[in-house]
Amino acid sequence: MLSCLIMELNDILEIRQFKGLRLERKAGEILVWGKLKDVESVCPRCGEEAVKPHQYYEKRVRHLSILNQPTYLCFIHTLQRCLACNRHFMEKVNFMDSQRQYTRVYERHVYEMCRGQSISRVAEMEHLSRDEVKGLLKKSWFRATEKSSA
Numbered sequence: 001m002l003s004c005l006i007m008e009l010n011d012i013l014e015i016r017q018f019k020g021l022r023l024e025r026k027a028g029e030i031l032v033w034g035k036l037k038d039v040e041s042v043c044p045r046c047g048e049e050a051v052k053p054h055q056y057y058e059k060r061v062r063h064l065s066i067l068n069q070p071t072y073l074c075f076i077h078t079l080q081r082c083l084a085c086n087r088h089f090m091e092k093v094n095f096m097d098s099q100r101q102y103t104r105v106y107e108r109h110v111y112e113m114c115r116g117q118s119i120s121r122v123a124e125m126e127h128l129s130r131d132e133v134k135g136l137l138k139k140s141w142f143r144a145t146e147k148s149s150a
C-alpha cells in the first residue's frame, strides 16, 4: 500500500517547498524523507544573496496524517552565513514558522479540531500530549492563511 502512495506522495503533501522522496513506516508513525526546494536564501539583514552554508540541521516536522498515522517530514534545514555582513540565518520556508516542530497546515488542523472537541480528546486522537496541543493553540496559526502557505 505504501509503495502505491509514493507515486502520488507530493500530490498528497501539497507543499511546494518540500519534495518527498521516500516513505518509511516506523513504530506506528510515517516518516517522509525528502528535501527542501526553492527556498529563499537572502540575508534578512542586508539583502545580500551571496551566502554560504554554515551548519546543517536535521528537522522532523509534524504534518497532516497519512493513513491516519502521525506523519513527519524529515529534511535537512540549513543555517546560512551571509558573506557580506556575516549574519547567520536559517533558510526561509513558508510551510512552517521558525523554531516550530509542526507545519502551518498541521497547526491549523489541530486548531480546527479543538473548536469542536476537548483538548484531551484532540490530544488522544492526534497522539499528542495535552501540553503539546495547548502549545499549538497558543500559536497564532491564522498568520499562515494570510500569506500563501502552499
Ligand SMILES: [Zn+2]
Binding pocket: 043, 044, 045, 046, 047, 048, 082, 083, 084, 085, 086, 087
Ligand atoms: Zn547580510
